[in-house]
Amino acid sequence: MAFLPRIAPMLATPGKLPPASADDAYAYEVKQDGQRCVIYLPGDGSLVLRSRSGATITPAYPELAGLGTALGSRPAVLDGEIVALDGEGRSDFERLQSRMGLAGSPARAARMAVKIPAHLMLFDVLFLDTSSLTRTPHSERRTVLETLVLTGSAWSTPAAVVGHGPQALEMTRAAGLEGLVAKRLTSLYEPGVRSRAWIKIRHVRTEDIVVGGWLPGHGRLTSLPGALLMGQPGPDGRLHYVGSVGTGWSDTERTTLAALLDTVASDTCPFTERPAAAGARWVVPRLVGEVRYATRTKAGRLRHPSWHRLRPDLTPDDLG
Incomplete structure (x- = not known):
């Protein structure tokens, strides 16, 4: 190996x-629109998938195991994106979310692979045989990748x-x-x-943000988030407030967010400047989400933001 x-x-x-x-x-x-990963093929029939953070996610995607034999005994390191396709063949991050985070539950991952199969889109080769290709121009790496003819039931180029x-x-x-x-x-x-x-x-314009707090909803939604208070890490490494988002999620997503926020509740405001938000409830800044927005104000706030999705594949450190 x-x-x-x-x-x-x-x-x-x-x-x-x-x-x-x-x-x-x-x-x-x-x-x-999926989960970025680096693929390690030692040449012994096995493979290892690592997420952008470096975590091993191989058990979460059992349908990709066959890629381990696609190059025979040739060792390689590849770059790609794991996606879940909709009925039109487009990558759909919402579908993929049910597949993410299952690396510690191989049996459940196998069941979900039948319901929502993942597909690996390959777009780069970083190491092949005995040589690193990171210092090789992109056009040449792309030619090498295409000569490998990596096309299978759950992966393609x-x-x-x-x-x-x-x-x-x-x-x-x-x-x-x-x-x-x-x-x-x-x-x-x-x-x-x-x-x-x-x-x-x-x-569309999108930004990854860190959730630093939330405001309760009104009426029947008082125990659920009516708005999330957003931050982004600055050059100083501290969390800077960039506004609040209160639209774009379904009732199911709102309930999911409420449960996640409860696990990271805090008495301390995590932002460099405390937002003027009466009744705010603070959280440890661990949850990352993606929002759509129109533009930024001079103060750096996101104008007309709308919630797009959670990003369980990212941590606040990835945004720095």
């Missing part, structure tokens, strides 16, 4: 399409297109997809770095 180096995933920076003059210098891929960024972005919009990732052809793989060489272009 080969020794495989641990490699943290390279991250994309939110932004806009590259200018027309640089369009041909980028490859464009559909932005998947989605197409990428060089140039034609505006057309690709419009196609994802028309298809109801989240957006694109533009990757500079000459870019090297930067483990653990949020690099400007990779740009994620979304059709």
Whole structure:
């Protein structure tokens, strides 16, 4: 069995399409809405899946076990995204949430794999045979990945297109997809770095936030959150208040949030500046969520935010 180096995933920076003059210098891929993972194939038929935080999540996705033999005895480290597809073949994070967090429950994971099968989208190769490819340009890594012909019942290598960024972005919009990732052809793989060489272009503005407190609802909802108080880590490492969000969730999501908030209740405000929110209830800032919003105010607050989803795959440290 080969020794495989641990490699943290390279991250994309939110932004806009590259200018027309640089369009041909980028490859464009559909932005998947799932759980990022690095895949370790030692060449002995086994595999290990590690999340963005480095945690082992292999037992949560038993349907991916067959990938361990896809390259025979060739050891490799791959990069990809685990998704759950809807009826139209689009990645659906809400469907995937029921599959996440089951690494400690293999029997339940196996049952859920039948109900909501996961699919692994592969988009990079970081190590192959005896060589690291992190210092190899993206275009060459992509060629190597495609020669591996990694296509199976639960994994595939989605197409990428060089140039034609505006057309690709419009196609994802028309298809109801989240957006694109533009990757500079000459870019090297930067483990653990949020690099400007990779740009994620979304059709809506979204932000990952940390929940620092909540406000009770009214009437029958007094025991449930009516609004969440949001923060984001600043350069100083402290949690800065960026506003409150009180729309966008279903009754089921509201109940789920209430249970999670109860487990992290605190008497201490976690924000650098205490929000002017009467009746606020504080929590230890551990829960990460994603919100959609219109724009930011000069004070850094998110305007017209709407709750999108919990991010159990992220911790506040991932937002720094």
